Amino acid sequence: MSQETMGAKPHPAKTVLVRRHSAVTRLTHWINVLCLGVLLASGLQIFNAYPRLHWGQYGSDADPAAIEIGARGDQGAPSGFLTVAGASVATTGVLGVSKADGEWTSRAFPSWLTLPSHQDLAMGRRWHLFFAWAFVINGLLYLGYGVASGHLRRDLAPGRRDLAPRHIWREIVDHVRLRFPSGENARSYNTLQKLAYVGVIAGLLPLMALTGLTMSPGVNAAFPVLLDLFGGRQSARTIHFVTASLLVGFVFVHVAMVVLSGPWNNMRSMITGRYAIRQEGPRA
Amino acid sequence: MTRLTRRRFLIGSGLGAGAVALGGCDLLEPNEQTQAVLRSAETLTMKLQRLLQGRGALAREYLEADISPTFRVNGTSAPDSDEYARLLEGKFADWRLRIDGLVERPQAFSLAELKALPARTQITRHDCVEGWSAIGKWTGVPLGALFTAVGIKPSARYVVFHCADELEKTLDGSGRYYESVDLIDAFHPQTILAYAMNGQDLSVGHGAPLRLRVERQLGYKQAKYLMRIEVVDSFASFWGGGGGYWEDRGYEWYAGI
Numbered sequence: 001m002s003q004e005t006m007g008a009k010p011h012p013a014k015t016v017l018v019r020r021h022s023a024v025t026r027l028t029h030w031i032n033v034l035c036l037g038v039l040l041a042s043g044l045q046i047f048n049a050y051p052r053l054h055w056g057q058y059g060s061d062a063d064p065a066a067i068e069i070g071a072r073g074d075q076g077a078p079s080g081f082l083t084v085a086g087a088s089v090a091t092t093g094v095l096g097v098s099k100a101d102g103e104w105t106s107r108a109f110p111s112w113l114t115l116p117s118h119q120d121l122a123m124g125r126r127w128h129l130f131f132a133w134a135f136v137i138n139g140l141l142y143l144g145y146g147v148a149s150g151h152l153r154r155d156l157a158p159g160r161r162d163l164a165p166r167h168i169w170r171e172i173v174d175h176v177r178l179r180f181p182s183g184e185n186a187r188s189y190n191t192l193q194k195l196a197y198v199g200v201i202a203g204l205l206p207l208m209a210l211t212g213l214t215m216s217p218g219v220n221a222a223f224p225v226l227l228d229l230f231g232g233r234q235s236a237r238t239i240h241f242v243t244a245s246l247l248v249g250f251v252f253v254h255v256a257m258v259v260l261s262g263p264w265n266n267m268r269s270m271i272t273g274r275y276a277i278r279q280e281g282p283r284a
Numbered sequence: 285m286t287r288l289t290r291r292r293f294l295i296g297s298g299l300g301a302g303a304v305a306l307g308g309c310d311l312l313e314p315n316e317q318t319q320a321v322l323r324s325a326e327t328l329t330m331k332l333q334r335l336l337q338g339r340g341a342l343a344r345e346y347l348e349a350d351i352s353p354t355f356r357v358n359g360t361s362a363p364d365s366d367e368y369a370r371l372l373e374g375k376f377a378d379w380r381l382r383i384d385g386l387v388e389r390p391q392a393f394s395l396a397e398l399k400a401l402p403a404r405t406q407i408t409r410h411d412c413v414e415g416w417s418a419i420g421k422w423t424g425v426p427l428g429a430l431f432t433a434v435g436i437k438p439s440a441r442y443v444v445f446h447c448a449d450e451l452e453k454t455l456d457g458s459g460r461y462y463e464s465v466d467l468i469d470a471f472h473p474q475t476i477l478a479y480a481m482n483g484q485d486l487s488v489g490h491g492a493p494l495r496l497r498v499e500r501q502l503g504y505k506q507a508k509y510l511m512r513i514e515v516v517d518s519f520a521s522f523w524g525g526g527g528g529y530w531e532d533r534g535y536e537w538y539a540g541i
Binding site: 046047049050052054057058059060061062063120121122123125126127129130132133213215216217218219220221222223224227233234237 | 319321322323324325326328329333336341343344346350352353412413414415416418419499500502530533534536
Protein backbone atom coordinates (compact mmCIF):
# COMPACT_ATOMS: atom_id res chain seq x y z
CA MET A 1 0.00 0.00 0.00
CA SER A 2 1.30 3.46 -0.85
CA GLN A 3 2.12 5.77 2.00
CA GLU A 4 1.46 9.48 1.54
CA THR A 5 4.65 11.21 2.53
CA MET A 6 4.11 14.56 0.87
CA GLY A 7 3.71 16.70 3.97
CA ALA A 8 2.46 19.64 1.92
CA LYS A 9 -0.98 18.13 1.37
CA PRO A 10 -3.66 19.94 3.36
CA HIS A 11 -5.83 16.85 3.84
CA PRO A 12 -3.87 13.63 4.35
CA ALA A 13 -5.34 10.36 3.11
CA LYS A 14 -7.77 8.77 5.49
CA THR A 15 -9.80 5.59 5.65
CA VAL A 16 -13.56 5.95 5.86
CA LEU A 17 -16.23 3.30 6.26
CA VAL A 18 -19.02 3.56 3.71
CA ARG A 19 -22.31 1.69 3.71
CA ARG A 20 -21.92 -0.83 0.94
CA HIS A 21 -24.55 -3.55 1.36
CA SER A 22 -28.07 -3.10 2.67
CA ALA A 23 -29.42 -5.42 5.36
CA VAL A 24 -31.64 -7.21 2.83
CA THR A 25 -28.72 -7.83 0.47
CA ARG A 26 -26.57 -9.18 3.29
CA LEU A 27 -29.27 -11.41 4.73
CA THR A 28 -30.40 -12.83 1.40
CA HIS A 29 -26.76 -13.33 0.36
CA TRP A 30 -25.98 -15.58 3.30
CA ILE A 31 -29.28 -17.45 3.10
CA ASN A 32 -28.47 -18.02 -0.56
CA VAL A 33 -25.03 -19.38 0.37
CA LEU A 34 -26.69 -21.90 2.69
CA CYS A 35 -29.36 -22.84 0.14
CA LEU A 36 -26.94 -23.29 -2.76
CA GLY A 37 -24.60 -25.36 -0.58
CA VAL A 38 -27.36 -27.77 0.47
CA LEU A 39 -28.88 -27.80 -3.03
CA LEU A 40 -25.54 -28.69 -4.61
CA ALA A 41 -24.69 -31.50 -2.19
CA SER A 42 -28.20 -32.97 -2.24
CA GLY A 43 -28.38 -32.44 -6.00
CA LEU A 44 -25.27 -34.56 -6.48
CA GLN A 45 -26.92 -37.23 -4.31
CA ILE A 46 -29.96 -37.16 -6.61
CA PHE A 47 -27.74 -37.22 -9.71
CA ASN A 48 -26.00 -40.33 -8.35
CA ALA A 49 -29.29 -42.25 -8.56
CA TYR A 50 -29.07 -42.02 -12.34
CA PRO A 51 -25.70 -40.58 -13.38
CA ARG A 52 -26.44 -40.12 -17.07
CA LEU A 53 -27.70 -36.99 -18.85
CA HIS A 54 -29.73 -37.01 -22.05
CA TRP A 55 -31.08 -34.53 -24.55
CA GLY A 56 -34.76 -34.52 -25.51
CA GLN A 57 -38.08 -35.60 -24.03
CA TYR A 58 -37.02 -39.06 -22.86
CA GLY A 59 -33.84 -40.91 -21.97
CA SER A 60 -32.91 -43.97 -19.94
CA ASP A 61 -30.35 -46.79 -19.89
CA ALA A 62 -30.86 -47.87 -23.47
CA ASP A 63 -30.69 -44.34 -24.91
CA PRO A 64 -27.48 -42.47 -25.78
CA ALA A 65 -26.19 -40.13 -23.05
CA ALA A 66 -24.60 -36.70 -23.55
CA ILE A 67 -22.78 -36.87 -20.24
CA GLU A 68 -22.20 -39.97 -18.15
CA ILE A 69 -20.33 -40.79 -14.97
CA GLY A 70 -19.92 -44.49 -14.38
CA ALA A 71 -17.83 -47.48 -13.44
CA ARG A 72 -16.62 -50.33 -15.63
CA GLY A 73 -14.36 -53.31 -15.35
CA ASP A 74 -14.46 -56.42 -13.26
CA GLN A 75 -16.04 -56.64 -9.83
CA GLY A 76 -12.71 -56.73 -8.05
CA ALA A 77 -11.18 -53.54 -9.45
CA PRO A 78 -13.68 -51.29 -11.22
CA SER A 79 -12.48 -48.04 -12.75
CA GLY A 80 -14.41 -44.79 -12.81
CA PHE A 81 -14.94 -42.69 -15.91
CA LEU A 82 -16.52 -39.46 -17.09
CA THR A 83 -17.81 -39.32 -20.66
CA VAL A 84 -18.78 -36.03 -22.29
CA ALA A 85 -20.09 -36.15 -25.86
CA GLY A 86 -18.29 -39.42 -26.56
CA ALA A 87 -14.91 -38.43 -25.08
CA SER A 88 -14.03 -40.44 -21.97
CA VAL A 89 -11.54 -39.74 -19.20
CA ALA A 90 -10.50 -41.98 -16.30
CA THR A 91 -11.65 -40.54 -12.99
CA THR A 92 -11.13 -43.41 -10.52
CA GLY A 93 -10.89 -42.09 -6.97
CA VAL A 94 -13.21 -39.15 -7.50
CA LEU A 95 -15.93 -39.82 -10.10
CA GLY A 96 -17.47 -43.21 -10.86
CA VAL A 97 -15.47 -45.12 -8.30
CA SER A 98 -14.37 -43.68 -4.96
CA LYS A 99 -13.77 -44.72 -1.38
CA ALA A 100 -16.72 -44.65 1.01
CA ASP A 101 -15.96 -45.74 4.59
CA GLY A 102 -12.62 -47.08 3.38
CA GLU A 103 -14.24 -49.34 0.77
CA TRP A 104 -13.98 -48.79 -2.97
CA THR A 105 -17.54 -48.07 -4.09
CA SER A 106 -19.17 -47.52 -7.47
CA ARG A 107 -20.86 -44.14 -7.17
CA ALA A 108 -20.87 -41.17 -9.52
CA PHE A 109 -19.96 -38.39 -7.08
CA PRO A 110 -17.90 -39.32 -4.01
CA SER A 111 -19.48 -39.48 -0.55
CA TRP A 112 -17.68 -36.34 0.63
CA LEU A 113 -19.60 -34.30 -1.94
CA THR A 114 -23.12 -35.66 -1.42
CA LEU A 115 -25.86 -35.07 1.14
CA PRO A 116 -26.41 -37.49 2.81
CA SER A 117 -22.91 -38.89 2.33
CA HIS A 118 -24.24 -42.45 1.91
CA GLN A 119 -26.53 -43.39 -0.97
CA ASP A 120 -30.06 -42.25 0.00
CA LEU A 121 -32.14 -40.75 -2.80
CA ALA A 122 -35.24 -40.20 -0.64
CA MET A 123 -33.29 -38.17 1.93
CA GLY A 124 -31.42 -36.29 -0.79
CA ARG A 125 -34.76 -35.27 -2.30
CA ARG A 126 -36.07 -34.10 1.07
CA TRP A 127 -33.09 -31.78 1.53
CA HIS A 128 -33.19 -30.65 -2.07
CA LEU A 129 -36.90 -29.88 -2.32
CA PHE A 130 -37.03 -28.08 1.04
CA PHE A 131 -34.06 -25.87 0.24
CA ALA A 132 -35.37 -25.31 -3.27
CA TRP A 133 -38.37 -23.61 -1.68
CA ALA A 134 -36.10 -21.59 0.62
CA PHE A 135 -33.93 -20.64 -2.37
CA VAL A 136 -36.89 -19.46 -4.46
CA ILE A 137 -38.55 -17.49 -1.63
CA ASN A 138 -35.20 -15.92 -0.70
CA GLY A 139 -34.49 -15.09 -4.33
CA LEU A 140 -37.90 -13.49 -4.86
CA LEU A 141 -37.41 -11.46 -1.69
CA TYR A 142 -34.08 -10.18 -3.01
CA LEU A 143 -35.44 -9.42 -6.48
CA GLY A 144 -38.49 -7.65 -5.06
CA TYR A 145 -36.29 -5.55 -2.83
CA GLY A 146 -33.77 -4.98 -5.63
CA VAL A 147 -36.42 -3.60 -7.94
CA ALA A 148 -38.30 -1.57 -5.30
CA SER A 149 -35.19 0.01 -3.78
CA GLY A 150 -33.50 0.66 -7.11
CA HIS A 151 -30.54 -1.50 -6.03
CA LEU A 152 -30.59 -3.55 -9.22
CA ARG A 153 -30.78 -0.51 -11.51
CA ARG A 154 -28.40 1.70 -9.52
CA ASP A 155 -25.71 -0.75 -8.43
CA LEU A 156 -25.85 -3.74 -10.77
CA ALA A 157 -27.12 -2.77 -14.23
CA PRO A 158 -24.06 -1.85 -16.31
CA GLY A 159 -24.19 1.64 -17.85
CA ARG A 160 -23.07 2.68 -21.30
CA ARG A 161 -19.65 3.77 -20.02
CA ASP A 162 -19.22 0.39 -18.30
CA LEU A 163 -19.78 -1.45 -21.54
CA ALA A 164 -17.32 0.45 -23.74
CA PRO A 165 -14.94 -2.20 -25.13
CA ARG A 166 -11.84 -0.14 -24.19
CA HIS A 167 -13.09 0.12 -20.63
CA ILE A 168 -13.83 -3.58 -20.35
CA TRP A 169 -10.43 -4.47 -21.80
CA ARG A 170 -8.75 -2.17 -19.29
CA GLU A 171 -10.61 -3.87 -16.43
CA ILE A 172 -9.65 -7.31 -17.65
CA VAL A 173 -5.99 -6.30 -17.76
CA ASP A 174 -6.24 -4.79 -14.27
CA HIS A 175 -7.92 -7.93 -12.93
CA VAL A 176 -5.27 -10.17 -14.42
CA ARG A 177 -2.64 -8.05 -12.68
CA LEU A 178 -4.69 -8.25 -9.49
CA ARG A 179 -5.00 -4.47 -9.41
CA PHE A 180 -8.40 -3.64 -7.98
CA PRO A 181 -10.17 -0.26 -7.79
CA SER A 182 -9.45 1.83 -4.72
CA GLY A 183 -10.54 5.13 -3.33
CA GLU A 184 -13.64 6.64 -4.90
CA ASN A 185 -13.60 3.98 -7.63
CA ALA A 186 -14.14 1.30 -5.01
CA ARG A 187 -17.49 2.81 -4.02
CA SER A 188 -19.28 1.05 -6.85
CA TYR A 189 -18.94 -2.31 -8.57
CA ASN A 190 -16.67 -2.46 -11.61
CA THR A 191 -18.03 -3.68 -14.94
CA LEU A 192 -16.76 -7.24 -14.62
CA GLN A 193 -18.42 -7.51 -11.22
CA LYS A 194 -21.67 -6.11 -12.56
CA LEU A 195 -21.68 -8.51 -15.51
CA ALA A 196 -20.85 -11.50 -13.32
CA TYR A 197 -23.48 -10.67 -10.69
CA VAL A 198 -26.20 -9.83 -13.22
CA GLY A 199 -25.36 -13.03 -15.11
CA VAL A 200 -25.84 -15.07 -11.94
CA ILE A 201 -28.84 -13.19 -10.54
CA ALA A 202 -30.78 -12.81 -13.79
CA GLY A 203 -29.34 -15.77 -15.71
CA LEU A 204 -27.98 -18.81 -13.90
CA LEU A 205 -30.13 -18.76 -10.76
CA PRO A 206 -33.51 -18.37 -12.53
CA LEU A 207 -32.35 -21.02 -15.00
CA MET A 208 -31.69 -23.41 -12.11
CA ALA A 209 -35.21 -22.87 -10.75
CA LEU A 210 -36.93 -23.17 -14.13
CA THR A 211 -35.05 -26.27 -15.30
CA GLY A 212 -35.66 -27.83 -11.90
CA LEU A 213 -39.39 -27.20 -12.21
CA THR A 214 -39.38 -28.58 -15.76
CA MET A 215 -38.37 -31.97 -14.34
CA SER A 216 -41.60 -32.07 -12.31
CA PRO A 217 -44.48 -33.96 -13.98
CA GLY A 218 -46.94 -31.93 -11.89
CA VAL A 219 -45.49 -28.60 -13.05
CA ASN A 220 -45.41 -29.92 -16.63
CA ALA A 221 -49.18 -30.41 -16.48
CA ALA A 222 -49.69 -26.84 -15.22
CA PHE A 223 -47.14 -25.21 -17.56
CA PRO A 224 -46.45 -27.45 -20.59
CA VAL A 225 -44.66 -24.50 -22.21
CA LEU A 226 -41.64 -25.27 -20.01
CA LEU A 227 -41.14 -28.53 -21.92
CA ASP A 228 -41.00 -26.57 -25.18
CA LEU A 229 -38.74 -23.91 -23.71
CA PHE A 230 -36.04 -26.39 -22.68
CA GLY A 231 -36.66 -29.10 -25.27
CA GLY A 232 -37.97 -31.76 -22.92
CA ARG A 233 -37.57 -33.11 -19.40
CA GLN A 234 -34.25 -34.77 -20.09
CA SER A 235 -32.84 -31.64 -21.75
CA ALA A 236 -33.96 -29.66 -18.71
CA ARG A 237 -32.14 -32.12 -16.44
CA THR A 238 -28.96 -31.71 -18.50
CA ILE A 239 -29.22 -27.89 -18.46
CA HIS A 240 -29.88 -28.05 -14.70
CA PHE A 241 -26.61 -29.97 -14.24
CA VAL A 242 -24.54 -27.78 -16.57
CA THR A 243 -25.91 -24.58 -15.00
CA ALA A 244 -25.09 -25.92 -11.53
CA SER A 245 -21.54 -26.57 -12.75
CA LEU A 246 -21.30 -22.98 -14.01
CA LEU A 247 -22.51 -21.74 -10.61
CA VAL A 248 -19.79 -23.77 -8.91
CA GLY A 249 -17.31 -22.10 -11.28
CA PHE A 250 -18.72 -18.69 -10.37
CA VAL A 251 -18.39 -19.41 -6.65
CA PHE A 252 -14.73 -20.39 -7.06
CA VAL A 253 -13.94 -17.16 -8.94
CA HIS A 254 -16.09 -15.08 -6.57
CA VAL A 255 -14.37 -16.42 -3.46
CA ALA A 256 -10.94 -16.04 -5.08
CA MET A 257 -11.72 -12.40 -5.90
CA VAL A 258 -12.95 -11.75 -2.36
CA VAL A 259 -9.71 -13.20 -1.05
CA LEU A 260 -7.46 -11.35 -3.49
CA SER A 261 -9.11 -7.94 -3.17
CA GLY A 262 -9.12 -7.74 0.61
CA PRO A 263 -10.90 -10.55 2.44
CA TRP A 264 -11.50 -8.70 5.74
CA ASN A 265 -12.93 -5.62 4.13
CA ASN A 266 -15.13 -7.65 1.79
CA MET A 267 -16.34 -9.97 4.53
CA ARG A 268 -17.07 -7.06 6.85
CA SER A 269 -19.09 -5.34 4.15
CA MET A 270 -21.22 -8.45 3.60
CA ILE A 271 -21.72 -8.93 7.37
CA THR A 272 -21.98 -5.43 8.87
CA GLY A 273 -22.55 -3.56 5.62
CA ARG A 274 -19.51 -1.29 6.16
CA TYR A 275 -16.74 -1.17 3.58
CA ALA A 276 -13.51 0.74 4.08
CA ILE A 277 -12.18 2.97 1.35
CA ARG A 278 -9.21 5.29 1.38
CA GLN A 279 -9.98 8.85 0.50
CA GLU A 280 -7.14 11.00 -0.69
CA GLY A 281 -6.67 14.70 -1.31
CA PRO A 282 -8.90 17.70 -0.68
CA ARG A 283 -12.08 16.10 -1.93
CA ALA A 284 -12.06 13.70 0.98
CA MET B 285 -4.70 0.85 -6.52
CA THR B 286 -4.53 -1.61 -3.68
CA ARG B 287 -1.48 -3.79 -3.79
CA LEU B 288 -1.83 -7.32 -2.61
CA THR B 289 0.60 -8.16 0.14
CA ARG B 290 1.91 -11.64 0.71
CA ARG B 291 0.49 -11.70 4.22
CA ARG B 292 -2.99 -10.72 3.11
CA PHE B 293 -2.94 -13.29 0.37
CA LEU B 294 -2.03 -16.08 2.77
CA ILE B 295 -4.69 -15.07 5.28
CA GLY B 296 -7.25 -14.74 2.55
CA SER B 297 -6.41 -18.07 0.94
CA GLY B 298 -6.83 -19.79 4.30
CA LEU B 299 -10.27 -18.27 4.63
CA GLY B 300 -11.27 -19.32 1.14
CA ALA B 301 -10.01 -22.86 1.61
CA GLY B 302 -11.97 -23.08 4.87
CA ALA B 303 -15.16 -22.03 3.09
CA VAL B 304 -14.65 -24.66 0.39
CA ALA B 305 -13.93 -27.42 2.92
CA LEU B 306 -17.13 -26.51 4.78
CA GLY B 307 -19.15 -27.21 1.69
CA GLY B 308 -17.88 -30.78 1.58
CA CYS B 309 -18.53 -31.65 5.18
CA ASP B 310 -21.48 -33.83 5.97
CA LEU B 311 -24.36 -32.38 7.92
CA LEU B 312 -25.63 -34.23 10.94
CA GLU B 313 -28.02 -37.06 10.33
CA PRO B 314 -31.37 -35.28 10.62
CA ASN B 315 -33.43 -36.07 13.71
CA GLU B 316 -37.22 -36.42 13.82
CA GLN B 317 -37.82 -32.68 14.12
CA THR B 318 -35.51 -31.79 11.25
CA GLN B 319 -37.19 -34.48 9.17
CA ALA B 320 -40.58 -32.97 9.96
CA VAL B 321 -39.39 -29.52 8.90
CA LEU B 322 -37.94 -30.90 5.66
CA ARG B 323 -41.18 -32.79 4.99
CA SER B 324 -43.22 -29.59 5.24
CA ALA B 325 -42.01 -28.72 1.74
CA GLU B 326 -44.03 -31.67 0.38
CA THR B 327 -47.34 -30.19 1.60
CA LEU B 328 -46.43 -26.80 0.17
CA THR B 329 -45.47 -28.35 -3.18
CA MET B 330 -48.68 -30.35 -3.39
CA LYS B 331 -50.92 -27.42 -2.48
CA LEU B 332 -49.27 -25.07 -4.96
CA GLN B 333 -49.16 -27.62 -7.78
CA ARG B 334 -52.84 -28.48 -7.28
CA LEU B 335 -53.70 -24.78 -7.25
CA LEU B 336 -51.78 -24.10 -10.47
CA GLN B 337 -53.02 -27.24 -12.24
CA GLY B 338 -56.65 -27.12 -11.36
CA ARG B 339 -58.36 -30.50 -11.42
CA GLY B 340 -58.27 -31.05 -15.10
CA ALA B 341 -54.83 -29.98 -16.37
CA LEU B 342 -53.49 -32.81 -18.49
CA ALA B 343 -50.02 -34.26 -18.62
CA ARG B 344 -48.50 -33.74 -22.07
CA GLU B 345 -49.48 -36.36 -24.62
CA TYR B 346 -46.89 -37.17 -27.26
CA LEU B 347 -46.92 -38.49 -30.83
CA GLU B 348 -46.27 -42.08 -31.94
CA ALA B 349 -42.89 -40.89 -33.26
CA ASP B 350 -41.88 -39.80 -29.74
CA ILE B 351 -42.25 -43.27 -28.18
CA SER B 352 -39.05 -44.57 -26.55
CA PRO B 353 -37.42 -47.36 -28.59
CA THR B 354 -36.79 -49.21 -25.31
CA PHE B 355 -39.01 -48.69 -22.28
CA ARG B 356 -36.96 -49.59 -19.23
CA VAL B 357 -38.44 -52.25 -16.94
CA ASN B 358 -38.08 -51.07 -13.37
CA GLY B 359 -38.90 -52.37 -9.91
CA THR B 360 -40.23 -55.92 -10.10
CA SER B 361 -39.61 -57.52 -13.51
CA ALA B 362 -41.74 -60.60 -12.69
CA PRO B 363 -43.65 -61.36 -9.47
CA ASP B 364 -42.41 -64.71 -8.18
CA SER B 365 -45.44 -65.95 -6.26
CA ASP B 366 -47.09 -69.26 -7.15
CA GLU B 367 -50.41 -67.49 -7.47
CA TYR B 368 -49.09 -65.07 -10.07
CA ALA B 369 -47.38 -67.90 -11.96
CA ARG B 370 -50.71 -69.76 -12.10
CA LEU B 371 -52.57 -66.66 -13.34
CA LEU B 372 -49.93 -66.02 -15.99
CA GLU B 373 -50.08 -69.66 -17.07
CA GLY B 374 -53.82 -69.26 -17.64
CA LYS B 375 -53.29 -66.02 -19.59
CA PHE B 376 -55.02 -64.19 -16.73
CA ALA B 377 -58.39 -65.81 -17.53
CA ASP B 378 -58.80 -66.50 -13.78
CA TRP B 379 -57.50 -63.09 -12.69
CA ARG B 380 -60.03 -60.72 -11.16
CA LEU B 381 -59.68 -57.10 -10.12
CA ARG B 382 -61.53 -56.66 -6.87
CA ILE B 383 -62.87 -53.18 -6.07
CA ASP B 384 -64.05 -52.84 -2.50
CA GLY B 385 -63.81 -50.76 0.66
CA LEU B 386 -65.91 -47.61 0.83
CA VAL B 387 -67.96 -48.37 -2.28
CA GLU B 388 -71.70 -49.00 -2.64
CA ARG B 389 -71.41 -52.15 -4.80
CA PRO B 390 -68.11 -54.06 -4.40
CA GLN B 391 -67.31 -55.89 -7.60
CA ALA B 392 -64.71 -58.11 -9.23
CA PHE B 393 -63.85 -57.47 -12.89
CA SER B 394 -62.30 -59.96 -15.27
CA LEU B 395 -59.76 -58.76 -17.83
CA ALA B 396 -62.32 -59.34 -20.62
CA GLU B 397 -64.88 -57.23 -18.77
CA LEU B 398 -62.40 -54.37 -18.37
CA LYS B 399 -61.43 -54.56 -22.04
CA ALA B 400 -65.10 -54.37 -23.03
CA LEU B 401 -65.50 -50.99 -21.28
CA PRO B 402 -64.86 -47.67 -23.06
CA ALA B 403 -61.09 -47.23 -23.22
CA ARG B 404 -58.67 -44.33 -23.30
CA THR B 405 -55.35 -44.39 -25.15
CA GLN B 406 -52.60 -41.91 -24.27
CA ILE B 407 -48.94 -41.48 -25.20
CA THR B 408 -47.29 -40.12 -22.09
CA ARG B 409 -43.94 -39.77 -20.42
CA HIS B 410 -43.02 -41.94 -17.47
CA ASP B 411 -40.67 -40.05 -15.11
CA CYS B 412 -38.68 -42.13 -12.68
CA VAL B 413 -37.77 -40.55 -9.34
CA GLU B 414 -34.16 -41.47 -10.20
CA GLY B 415 -34.18 -39.04 -13.11
CA TRP B 416 -34.72 -41.06 -16.29
CA SER B 417 -37.81 -40.88 -18.54
CA ALA B 418 -39.45 -43.12 -21.12
CA ILE B 419 -42.41 -42.46 -23.40
CA GLY B 420 -45.00 -45.14 -24.01
CA LYS B 421 -48.53 -45.59 -25.32
CA TRP B 422 -51.04 -46.82 -22.75
CA THR B 423 -54.55 -48.13 -23.29
CA GLY B 424 -56.92 -48.79 -20.44
CA VAL B 425 -60.08 -48.01 -18.52
CA PRO B 426 -60.43 -44.62 -16.86
CA LEU B 427 -60.48 -45.28 -13.10
CA GLY B 428 -63.20 -42.66 -12.64
CA ALA B 429 -65.56 -44.66 -14.88
CA LEU B 430 -65.12 -47.77 -12.73
CA PHE B 431 -65.85 -45.78 -9.60
CA THR B 432 -68.98 -44.38 -11.17
CA ALA B 433 -70.03 -48.00 -11.80
CA VAL B 434 -69.38 -49.24 -8.25
CA GLY B 435 -70.43 -46.03 -6.46
CA ILE B 436 -68.13 -44.24 -4.03
CA LYS B 437 -69.31 -43.65 -0.47
CA PRO B 438 -69.22 -40.04 0.83
CA SER B 439 -66.58 -40.91 3.44
CA ALA B 440 -64.10 -42.05 0.77
CA ARG B 441 -60.87 -40.04 0.53
CA TYR B 442 -58.16 -42.25 -0.90
CA VAL B 443 -57.75 -45.18 -3.23
CA VAL B 444 -55.29 -47.92 -2.29
CA PHE B 445 -53.87 -50.21 -4.99
CA HIS B 446 -52.79 -53.68 -3.88
CA CYS B 447 -50.26 -55.41 -6.14
CA ALA B 448 -49.11 -58.97 -6.76
CA ASP B 449 -45.40 -58.26 -6.51
CA GLU B 450 -43.20 -58.39 -3.47
CA LEU B 451 -40.27 -56.03 -4.01
CA GLU B 452 -38.63 -56.95 -0.75
CA LYS B 453 -38.85 -60.38 0.90
CA THR B 454 -40.15 -59.94 4.43
CA LEU B 455 -41.78 -62.25 6.94
CA ASP B 456 -44.66 -59.88 7.65
CA GLY B 457 -45.40 -59.12 3.99
CA SER B 458 -44.50 -55.43 4.30
CA GLY B 459 -42.37 -55.83 1.19
CA ARG B 460 -45.48 -56.18 -0.96
CA TYR B 461 -45.99 -53.34 -3.40
CA TYR B 462 -48.90 -50.99 -2.88
CA GLU B 463 -49.75 -47.42 -3.75
CA SER B 464 -52.41 -44.82 -3.10
CA VAL B 465 -53.82 -41.65 -4.63
CA ASP B 466 -56.49 -39.21 -3.54
CA LEU B 467 -59.83 -38.74 -5.30
CA ILE B 468 -58.63 -35.78 -7.38
CA ASP B 469 -56.06 -37.99 -9.07
CA ALA B 470 -58.41 -40.99 -9.09
CA PHE B 471 -60.98 -39.07 -11.14
CA HIS B 472 -58.43 -37.29 -13.37
CA PRO B 473 -59.23 -38.09 -17.04
CA GLN B 474 -55.73 -39.47 -17.68
CA THR B 475 -55.79 -41.77 -14.66
CA ILE B 476 -56.37 -45.16 -16.26
CA LEU B 477 -55.95 -48.83 -15.45
CA ALA B 478 -53.84 -49.86 -18.44
CA TYR B 479 -53.98 -53.36 -19.94
CA ALA B 480 -52.06 -52.52 -23.11
CA MET B 481 -48.76 -50.80 -23.85
CA ASN B 482 -47.62 -49.67 -27.29
CA GLY B 483 -50.59 -51.49 -28.85
CA GLN B 484 -49.96 -54.89 -27.24
CA ASP B 485 -51.10 -56.66 -24.09
CA LEU B 486 -49.10 -55.44 -21.12
CA SER B 487 -45.91 -57.52 -20.76
CA VAL B 488 -45.00 -59.12 -17.43
CA GLY B 489 -42.11 -56.64 -17.06
CA HIS B 490 -44.47 -53.71 -17.35
CA GLY B 491 -47.11 -55.01 -14.97
CA ALA B 492 -49.37 -57.60 -16.65
CA PRO B 493 -52.26 -57.88 -16.60
CA LEU B 494 -53.11 -54.38 -15.31
CA ARG B 495 -51.23 -51.34 -14.04
CA LEU B 496 -52.08 -47.87 -12.86
CA ARG B 497 -51.20 -44.75 -14.87
CA VAL B 498 -51.43 -41.53 -12.88
CA GLU B 499 -49.67 -39.23 -15.27
CA ARG B 500 -49.02 -36.11 -13.22
CA GLN B 501 -46.83 -37.98 -10.77
CA LEU B 502 -43.55 -39.91 -10.74
CA GLY B 503 -42.97 -43.51 -11.77
CA TYR B 504 -43.27 -45.19 -8.38
CA LYS B 505 -46.96 -44.15 -8.24
CA GLN B 506 -47.65 -46.21 -11.42
CA ALA B 507 -48.34 -49.45 -9.54
CA LYS B 508 -48.00 -52.67 -11.58
CA TYR B 509 -49.62 -56.13 -11.20
CA LEU B 510 -52.89 -54.74 -9.77
CA MET B 511 -54.98 -57.25 -7.82
CA ARG B 512 -57.29 -55.21 -5.70
CA ILE B 513 -58.44 -51.61 -5.38
CA GLU B 514 -59.60 -50.55 -1.97
CA VAL B 515 -61.36 -47.24 -1.33
CA VAL B 516 -60.55 -45.90 2.14
CA ASP B 517 -60.82 -42.81 4.32
CA SER B 518 -57.21 -43.11 5.51
CA PHE B 519 -54.17 -45.18 4.52
CA ALA B 520 -52.50 -44.84 7.93
CA SER B 521 -53.28 -48.46 8.86
CA PHE B 522 -51.57 -50.01 5.82
CA TRP B 523 -48.06 -51.32 6.49
CA GLY B 524 -45.81 -48.34 7.24
CA GLY B 525 -48.66 -45.85 7.00
CA GLY B 526 -46.97 -43.84 4.26
CA GLY B 527 -49.49 -44.82 1.60
CA GLY B 528 -47.14 -46.85 -0.57
CA TYR B 529 -44.15 -49.19 -0.73
CA TRP B 530 -41.66 -46.41 -1.47
CA GLU B 531 -43.48 -43.91 0.74
CA ASP B 532 -42.88 -46.30 3.65
CA ARG B 533 -39.20 -46.10 2.72
CA GLY B 534 -38.89 -42.32 2.88
CA TYR B 535 -40.24 -41.12 -0.46
CA GLU B 536 -42.96 -38.47 -0.76
CA TRP B 537 -46.57 -39.57 -0.97
CA TYR B 538 -47.24 -36.67 -3.34
CA ALA B 539 -44.83 -37.43 -6.16
CA GLY B 540 -45.61 -34.48 -8.44
CA ILE B 541 -41.96 -33.32 -8.39
